[in-house]
Amino acid sequence: MTTVRIPAGWPATEEEARAVQDELRGRVILDEPGPPPGAGTVTGVDVAYDDERGVVAAAAVALDAATLGQVAEATAVGEVSFPYVPGLLAFREIPTVLAALAALDRDPGLVVCDGYGLAHPRRFGLACHLGVLTGLPTIGVAKNPFTSTYEEPAAPRGSSSPLLSGGERVGRALRTRAGVKPVFVSVGHRTGIDNACAHTLALTPRYRIPDTTRRADALCRLALRNAVGRPGAPG
DNA sequence: GCGACAG
DNA sequence: ATCTTGTCGC
Numbered sequence: 217m218t219t220v221r222i223p224a225g226w227p228a229t230e231e232e233a234r235a236v237q238d239e240l241r242g243r244v245i246l247d248e249p250g251p252p253p254g255a256g257t258v259t260g261v262d263v264a265y266d267d268e269r270g271v272v273a274a275a276a277v278a279l280d281a282a283t284l285g286q287v288a289e290a291t292a293v294g295e296v297s298f299p300y301v302p303g304l305l306a307f308r309e310i311p312t313v314l315a316a317l318a319a320l321d322r323d324p325g326l327v328v329c330d331g332y333g334l335a336h337p338r339r340f341g342l343a344c345h346l347g348v349l350t351g352l353p354t355i356g357v358a359k360n361p362f363t364s365t366y367e368e369p370a371a372p373r374g375s376s377s378p379l380l381s382g383g384e385r386v387g388r389a390l391r392t393r394a395g396v397k398p399v400f401v402s403v404g405h406r407t408g409i410d411n412a413c414a415h416t417l418a419l420t421p422r423y424r425i426p427d428t429t430r431r432a433d434a435l436c437r438l439a440l441r442n443a444v445g446r447p448g449a450p451g
Numbered sequence: 452g453c454g455a456c457a458g
Numbered sequence: 459a460t461c462t463t464g465t466c467g468c
Contacts, residue, residue, distance in 0.1 A: 263458080265459055300459070302456040308459095309458075331457045341457070362457050400457085 220294030250407030253414040257325030260428025264440040274312035275435035290319035291439035306345040332356040333404035335387040347405020354404030355412040392420035
């Protein structure tokens, strides 16, 4: 497997990265309902890092939306393209994630990101960025509210409450398991919040985190071990 | 200025 | 994200 290099012209400073976000934000499409849940393909993407070696591994795992059975997977390894800066996560993950998606054997359908879409300080999180660059429908499902605030949703699974940022509703805190901390769903690109939440619930029949993200997480960690050190790698 | 801060 | 043992519970 080849290593994904940092693209030419990739932002090198926080200022440049924020300028890119400001420029691309206008290309987000928010007036499409997006793929309805229960049919088609849903793909999860995630990345793992070895910052000491400057290596990042990405994975894309495609599931049949109706059965949640896995239908395809792909990985890519690359150079870490940006430091971790809250609000600029996309610049750290996107080049390698794009390569993993490109290596997938079929149309990804809806892409589920581990992070934010609109629920972002500048309304342009990872899911929006990835959507604009690929043209694919995307959503963000995060484990923490970051700069947003929310009222605790009711205890039953499926309950939700608005995610607020600067007085705007930027997503929903969605309870995927009764009595357990909710996840934070926001729209990325070409998808509506109702479908985003419906997909999230369909992807969490058993765990708080979507199956797509869970499988992509396991796969990218494996890919990282395969690429660098090897406590636990076959071969 | 200080603290908070997706992964 | 990542560093990390045991342990409580379904």
